[in-house]
Amino acid sequence: MKHSRRSWLKNAGIASAGIVTTAPAFSTNRAFSKYHESEVNGQILLNSNENAYGPSQAVIEAINHSVKESNRYPWQTRQVLIDRISKNEGIPSDSIILGAGSTEILQLAGLAFGARGGKIVSSYPTFPLMMQHASTFDAQWMKVPLDKDFSHNLDGLLEACRDAQLVYFCNPNNPTGTKTDAAELLSFCKKVPSETMIFVDEAYIEFTADGISSSLASEVLSMPNLVVARTFSKIYGLAGLRVGYAYAHPEIIKQLKRYHIGFEINMPTTSLYAALAAADDQTFVEMCKKENSKAKDLIYEAFDSWGVSYIPSHTSFIYFETKNFQPELVATLDKHRISIREYDDQPGYARVSMGTIEQVRQFTSTIRQFRL
Ligand SMILES: Cc1ncc(COP(=O)(O)O)c(C=O)c1O
Known part of the structure; x- marks a missing residue:
């Protein structure tokens, strides 16, 4: 039996889920730019331990x-x-x-x-x-x-x-x-x-x-x-x-x-x-390492002054206790265009990745509003 593209999608349960609604080239471009768009729209991505300075x-x-x-x-x-x-x-x-x-x-x-x-x-x-x-x-x-x-x-x-x-x-x-x-x-x-x-x-x-x-x-x-x-x-x-x-x-x-x-x-x-x-390009690596340390220091300083517990980090992220903040902290920050990470199996903790110094300043000035 011959299927039209539409009927094949329908049989496969894809069209009904509304996933494919446009020509492939268009949807590919959209998918491609979605993450990038969120950054361009001002979302600060501090949730996946990516390097905000890369690629060189x-x-x-x-x-x-x-x-x-x-x-x-x-x-x-x-x-x-x-x-x-x-x-x-x-x-x-x-x-x-x-x-x-x-x-x-x-x-x-x-x-x-x-x-x-x-x-x-x-x-x-x-x-x-x-x-x-x-x-x-x-x-x-x-x-x-x-x-x-x-x-x-x-x-x-x-x-x-x-x-x-x-x-x-x-x-x-x-x-x-x-x-x-x-x-x-x-x-x-x-x-x-x-x-x-x-x-x-x-x-x-x-x-x-x-x-x-x-x-x-x-x-x-x-x-x-x-x-x-x-x-x-x-x-x-x-x-x-x-x-x-x-x-x-x-x-x-x-x-x-x-x-x-x-x-x-x-x-x-x-x-x-x-x-x-x-x-x-080890110059780039050294620059990232230095900026990463500065970013961590900014967050440590803010957390220390607010009495927030955190683990001093050897990495590009900081794991901290959320009990000094309003409930639903991660979702609230997300609404304020800052993404950080929480884990279902680790209640009471969250992880923030280092971004640029500017992004980290934005993080500290936003999160400070939600202190208890
Ligand atoms: C500890 C650890 N290992 C491995 C990975 C996977 O990294 P990738 O597949 O991008 O090299 C990650 C990514 O966040 C990670 O945190």
Whole structure:
């Protein structure tokens, strides 16, 4: 039977839901600009730990130059980026995997090592993506609550690791912004049974005082059960371009790659060139780090003067208690064109990402009106 486009949509239940009401090109453009429009309309986006300064001018130029290569598969460019990352930290190229954001690496590692009916251990609260995805494959998420001071309960994690396939460790942690000292984390990793895979997520490590020198990346060759993930989404400001990477022993990299469909050509050429330019632009990284510290200081100062409790952060966001503010704080701020993040499972707390200094000033002058 022949279907008109309209009747096909109707049968698929899409037209009736009102999702497709315009020609595809128009709706694509609308979807494309929606997020951007909200910013242009004055919404201040402090809810997803994005970098308000990115992408740098060097990145924009690299993207513009690379567009003409879009007709080619990105085989070579991805290798160039891998080699560039390798050179940066002196870790061999066969110990590096690229992903469409570190999210894809979380997915690959989950699938390879724990998600399919296994047990995954993590602190709680933490960045939950891998564990939530794993639950789709009937994996069990063993949550080890953070200690009262929001530090990781390392003994509790070790205990839970005994019969687990994978332990996820976010350092610094999202949403709390706390950091575990590298030596302490390494000593923890060495105690984890060798059959348990350790996934250390370092999405925010560049914002810490010691930067990547406090990373566990250099340990991957001697610890075949360690994966260390990074991203270009945060300090490099490329969240929309989806570039992440991870370091692991070459044997582990091979296992992760088995879950990539299509010969690892998961990353657009423009994104690869953007990441190459970003990696070379350390002046931009330093600027972002400095502005991020200034922004945090502004918020600390305001919170201190109002008696608001917060956790001093090693990242680009601050986790704070909302009890000194009117109820429905996040929804109220949203009406005042400021988006921050709250969590259903963490009542009484919210997380605010750093924006530009101006945006953060706007945040403090708006939120102050809702103090109790
Ligand atoms: C701790 C952590 N890991 C990973 C990610 C995923 O980042 P991306 O997929 O953009 O690299 C995020 C994003 O917010 C994050 O906070």
